[in-house]
Amino acid sequence: MSKSVMGRRAFLATTSGAIVLVAGGNLVIGGNGAWAMSTKALTGDEAAMLVRMARATYPHAMLDDTIYGKVIHGLDEKAASDPALLRSLQEGAATLKDKKFETLDEAGQEAVLKAIESSAPFQTVRGECVVGIYNNPDVWKVLGYEGPSAELGGYIDRGFDDIDWLQDA
Amino acid sequence: MAATFELNDDSVVVVIGSGAGGGTLSNELAQKGVKVVLLEAGGRHEIEDFSNDEWGMFGQISWLDKRTTSGSWRVAKDFSGLPAWIVKAVGGSTVHWAGASLRFQEHEFKVKSIYGDIPGANLLDWPISLAEMEPYYDRAEDKLGVTGTHGIPRLPGSNNFRVFAAGAKKLGYKDFHTGNMAINSQPRDGRGACQQIGFCFQGCKSGAKWSTLYTEIPKGEATGNLEVRPSSQALQIQHNAAGKVTGVLYADKDGKQHVQKARVVAVAGNSIESPRLLLNSASAKFPDGLANSSGQVGKNYMRHMTGSVYAIFDKPVRMYRGTTMAGIIKDEAGNKPERGFVGGYEMETLSLGVPFMAAFLEPGAWGRDFASAMEGYANMAGMWLVGEDMPQEKNAITLHRAEKDQYGLPVPNVHFDDHANDIAMREHAYKQGSAVYEAVGAVRTFRTPPYPSTHNLGTNRMSEKASDGVVNKHGQTHDIANLFISDGSQFTTGAAENPTLTIVALAIRQAEYIAERMAKNEI
Structure with a gap:
């Protein structure tokens, strides 16, 4: 087995959630069927492309498509009453479609996005993602962040100073 | 009981802004029997309204009214509409501050004499000395309950502090500890001890951290001499033909405009709104704005040399557990020009939650490199770097020529260019901050650029001579005897x-001065 096949296989194994399916005109299914969203303004194809874009922008193998899909779902809802936003998102999805974005590996996708980095569609999706992904308690769990603590009495008795690997502290 | 005063009661002192300066001044005056109307642009959100939610609280309490930016500073690129990260609420920025309460060093009151002529810097000595300030620093520390002063124990060290301290020790630094914090390490002044909750920037849920919201303001109200009017945006300070101020035009929560008459007006809206209000109060008599005969209103805007260093280790740190900031290395704070810059800087522990880390670690960054940094979050430690920046006349708050706010008044533009001294200091601080973490095994360090300004300073500066600045050593404007900053x-x-401890100390001192002058009918 060649090295490149191994690499490709490893990539598929770690990013299986990245395979986004479109079923019907406005239904997107991701995470191997673990989640689905129906769109209001975007077509299913466009939304699926933007989910891929969201993942390629903040690529976390440990996150499934639900996280990225939720952000695009939110953008779709806004676009339903914001024609300028809708046009921008459609434009972004069309650009990626032209580049056959879904067929590219992670490095290829990053290169495509780098080329459109300063465009309004990219910045809109990125801006939405940086809040939508990292303000999601499901993501906090994966990253090892415990979130609100006041209700639990803070950390005074729950490990605020429990670091155990420092030799000289 | 909280007082109420008539709009046409011209015996009151009107204070504009309820943060460290205005909230303290209001209470100090009320305690002396002076009647005070405190106008606060923001709403009144009590402790029960706070939540451990970074973006939620940001939306609830931040000053988000339109502002523009210009200049070469990085904030103008990363946060073009948000030059300052300050609070619009009763309590002002004492709601979200970290609590660090440090006295200035002696030389910092006379930098022109000590640093000499620095090209491009508009340096000036303060008209007061550390010796004159010491009794007021004492009272401010006692009021705030500052740890490490007045026999108050320091806070215990969190995980973030322990990494920071171990690195400091390894690097040979000598002067480091959990800081002088206005956060109760034990119950004091009717408030409990810190529960190491974190989320200090979102409003302290336990009330252990001093904020005027639940200390000065209710104490002032209890005297019967203080009325707080939240959601009251000051629009213009009015004056009479003799050039004395007579009242303040403000808009209430419904946008309805009122004039509160005043015997004295004290402006404490932070370093963007305060000069903006003076400039927006221009009249036929004062065409360049109130108290602006020097032309210095809005000029010399300072925001501290800042930056952060975050570091990822190969094992968990969980820096978010515990007080947001409680750790300081002071070894770099002195003036040692041999480092290639004048002035000094403090290194202070800081943690952000995942939501803010994503926004601030490297603003605008994306892709594999950034995502992998976020995946190291649990193993991250962090510090903030804060040092003296050079006042420059061109760094200024000005009125925007075209953009207007909801009341039809010009919005402020905030212009800032880093001085060469600021840049040299930041470079040194980044290097030393990274070294602290590398000394204890950091596998990756980040030079995080400045956040929107939390320390906004200098735009109505104090000066001995009326031609050099806006106010005298008591914060009284050189031009108008009954107008104070x-x-x-x-x-x-x-x-x-x-800056907070110094703002509070100056407010205590100013309250004495105002009350004395009023008693003698001099104002």
């Missing part, structure tokens, strides 16, 4: 230290 905009220069 009571916030950090009075700062002649910025010093390396977090």
Whole structure:
């Protein structure tokens, strides 16, 4: 087995959630069927492309498509009453479609996005993602962040100073 | 009981802004029997309204009214509509501050004499000395319950502090500890001890951290001499033909405009709004704005040399557990020009939650490199770097030519260019901050650029001579005897230290001065 096949296989194994399916005109299914969203303004194809874009922008193998899909779902809802936003998102999805974005590996996708980095569609999706992904308690769990603590009495008795690997502290 | 005063009661002192300066001044005056109407642009959100939610609280309490930016500073690129990260609510920025309460160093009151002529810098000595300030620093520390002063124990060290301290020790630093914090390490003044909750920037849920919201303001109200009017945006300070101020035009929560008459007006709206209000109050008699015969209103804007270093280790740190900031290395705070810059800087522990880390670690960054940094979050430690920046006349708050706010008044533009001294200091601080973490095994370090300004200073500066600045050593404007400035905009220069303790000390001192002058009918 060649090295490149191994690499490709490893990539598929770690990013299986990245395979986004479109079923019907406005239904997107991701995470191997673990989640689905129906769109209001975007077509299913466009939304699926933007989910891929969201993942390629903040690529976390440990996150499934639900996280990225939720952000695009939110953008779709806004676009339903914001024609300028809708046009921008459609434009972004069309650009990626032209580049056959879904067929590219992670490095290829990053290169495509780098080329459109300063465009309004990219910045809109990125801006939405940086809040939508990292303000999601499901993501906090994966990253090892415990979130609100006041209700639990803070950390005074729950490990605020429990670091155990420092030799000289 | 909280007082209520008539709009046409011209015996009151009107204080504009309820943060460290205005909230303290209001209470100090009320305690002396002076009647005070406190106008606060923001709403009144009590402790029960706070939540451990970074973006939620940001939306609830931040000053988000339109502002523009210009200049070469990185904030103008990363956060073009948000030059300052300050609070619009009763309590002002004492709601979200970290609590660091440091005295200035002696030389920082006379930097022109000590540093000499620095090209491009508009340096000036303060008209007061550390010796004159010491009794007021004492009273401010006692009021705030500052740890490490007045026999108050320091806070215990969190995980973030322990990494920071171990690195400091390894690097040979000598002067480091959990800081002088206005956060109760034991119950004091009717408030409990810190529960190491974190989320200090979102409003302290336990009330262990001093904020005027639940200390000065209710104490002042209890005297019967203080009326607080939240959601009251000051629009214009009015004056009479003799050039004395007579009242303040403000808009209430419904946008309805009122004039509160005043015997004295004290402005404490932070270093963007305070000069903006003076400039927006221009009249036929004062065409360049109130108290602006020097032309210095809005000029010399300072925001401290800042930056952060975050570091990822190969094992968990969980820096978010515990007080947001409680750790300081002071070894770099002095003036040691041999480092290639004048002035000094403090290194202070800091943690952000995942939501803010994503926004601030490297603003605008994306892709594999950034995502992998976020995946190291649990193993991250962090510090903030804060040092003296150079006042420059061109760094200024000005009125925007075209953009207007909801009341039809010009919005402020905030212009800032880093001085060469600021850049040299930041480079040194980044290097030393990274070294602290590398000394204890950091596998990756980040030079995080400045956040929107939390320390906004200098735009109505204090000066001996009326031609050099806006206010005298008591914060009284040189031009108008019954108009005072009571916030950090009075700062002649910025010093390396977090400014709140000095703002509070100046407010205590100013309250004495105002009450005495009123008693003698001099104002």
